[in-house]
Amino acid sequence: MRRGEALGQLEQEVGVLIRRVRRVIGERARAVHDGLQPSSYLILAHLADCGPARSSSIVDTFEIDKGAISRQVQHLVDLGLVEREPDPADGRATLLTITPEATRRLAEVTRQRRELFDERLGDWTEAELTDLVSALSRYNHALEPSPLGAHATVAPDAGRGR
Amino acid sequence: MRRGEALGQLEQEVGVLIRRVRRVIGERARAVHDGLQPSSYLILAHLADCGPARSSSIVDTFEIDKGAISRQVQHLVDLGLVEREPDPADGRATLLTITPEATRRLAEVTRQRRELFDERLGDWTEAELTDLVSALSRYNHALEPSPLGAHATVAPDAGRGR
DNA sequence: AACAAAGTTGCCTCTAGCAACCAACAGGCG
DNA sequence: CGCCTGTTGGTTGCTAGAGGCAACTTTGTT
Numbered sequence: 296m297r298r299g300e301a302l303g304q305l306e307q308e309v310g311v312l313i314r315r316v317r318r319v320i321g322e323r324a325r326a327v328h329d330g331l332q333p334s335s336y337l338i339l340a341h342l343a344d345c346g347p348a349r350s351s352s353i354v355d356t357f358e359i360d361k362g363a364i365s366r367q368v369q370h371l372v373d374l375g376l377v378e379r380e381p382d383p384a385d386g387r388a389t390l391l392t393i394t395p396e397a398t399r400r401l402a403e404v405t406r407q408r409r410e411l412f413d414e415r416l417g418d419w420t421e422a423e424l425t426d427l428v429s430a431l432s433r434y435n436h437a438l439e440p441s442p443l444g445a446h447a448t449v450a451p452d453a454g455r456g457r
Numbered sequence: 458m459r460r461g462e463a464l465g466q467l468e469q470e471v472g473v474l475i476r477r478v479r480r481v482i483g484e485r486a487r488a489v490h491d492g493l494q495p496s497s498y499l500i501l502a503h504l505a506d507c508g509p510a511r512s513s514s515i516v517d518t519f520e521i522d523k524g525a526i527s528r529q530v531q532h533l534v535d536l537g538l539v540e541r542e543p544d545p546a547d548g549r550a551t552l553l554t555i556t557p558e559a560t561r562r563l564a565e566v567t568r569q570r571r572e573l574f575d576e577r578l579g580d581w582t583e584a585e586l587t588d589l590v591s592a593l594s595r596y597n598h599a600l601e602p603s604p605l606g607a608h609a610t611v612a613p614d615a616g617r618g619r
Numbered sequence: 620a621a622c623a624a625a626g627t628t629g630c631c632t633c634t635a636g637c638a639a640c641c642a643a644c645a646g647g648c649g
Numbered sequence: 650c651g652c653c654t655g656t657t658g659g660t661t662g663c664t665a666g667a668g669g670c671a672a673c674t675t676t677g678t679t
Binding site for chain 3: 349350351354361362364365366368369382385386387388389
């Protein structure tokens with residue numbers, strides 16, 4: 296079953312990916328602001344790209360608990376990287392906006408990252424890059440929370456060390 | 458800069474991947490044994506695939522702290538899924554072996570997973586699968602711990618929500 | 620009035636990094 | 650050879666980060 300073979304390798308690569316990415320995110324978070332936690336960095340980057348948003352939309356994007364989001368947003372506000380303002384359209388919601396200072400710091404880090412990245416992935420053609428993106432996207436789709444219910448247990452693991 | 462565009466999307470997809478994989482691993486760990494923690498499951502799977510190994514080799518594979526490995530191995534031993542025996546070749550080391558019971562349970566879970574996976578990724582050709590694997594492998598290589606030192610900050614993050 | 624949605628908070632577990640520590644090997648060197 | 654030093658394999662205590670779950674408040678919706 297060669298297909299099973301490929302699946303096993305896929306899981307192994309995904310496992311390696313996760314561990315490396317975790318480390319890298321931590322480095323970048325620290326580069327933006329001392330004391331910026333990795334997971335909060337991800338939220339900050341999201342706000343930088345997608346403009347003002349409410350917490351619930353971040354919950355949807357990241358698929359993590361709203362309590363966790365709430366705390367991380369608080370963290371960002373404490374560091375002066377994000378500002379809260381009431382949503383004029385809904386009294387319950389608050390809009391999160393990245394501050395100019397945070398935008399500046401983030402841009403600098405992004406520039407550095409892209410530089411090194413070009414250096415490391417310089418031999419990739421753009422087609423290879425977009426192919427990888429679309430394949431990952433497809434794979435992610437397969438990993439979507441099971442519409443079949445929990446009975447299946449299942450789905451490809453991935454963070455394996457296989 | 459279309460290349461930058463692709464990089465941004467790549468980071469977003471990797472971010473989604475990480476969150477989904479985390480959930481999936483948790484489900485599978487529970488399926489193997491109630492009380493089996495996700496990260497310990499990964500070690501167990503590794504042992505199942507690579508045969509008896511010492512803790513230090515697991516440390517190398519997973520690139521995480523040896524203290525964490527030590528605790529997770531202890532956890533597996535407590536659950537009766539792994540056994541320790543002294544390494545005849547080195548008095549300091551211990552060899553970790555997966556128990557028959559664990560092998561059985563793991564095989565069952567792997568079977569279920571593969572079933573669902575085939576169902577979800579049934580439309581992938583084997584070439585597409587292997588292409589993804591090699592692309593990921595290449596990407597992972599680019600993420601290797603920087604030989605350039607920490608000054609660079611850097612490398613693609615990924616768990617972004619971009 | 621009843622219910623749903625947006626957030627906040629408390630409590631809990633899991634995870635892993637760091638550092639201190641012990642035991643066992645390995646390589647000189649007097 | 651015995652001894653000293655350094656290295657490697659592992660364990661343990663401490664700590665912080667991360668996020669799930671649930672209770673609760675406030676505001677909207679029907």
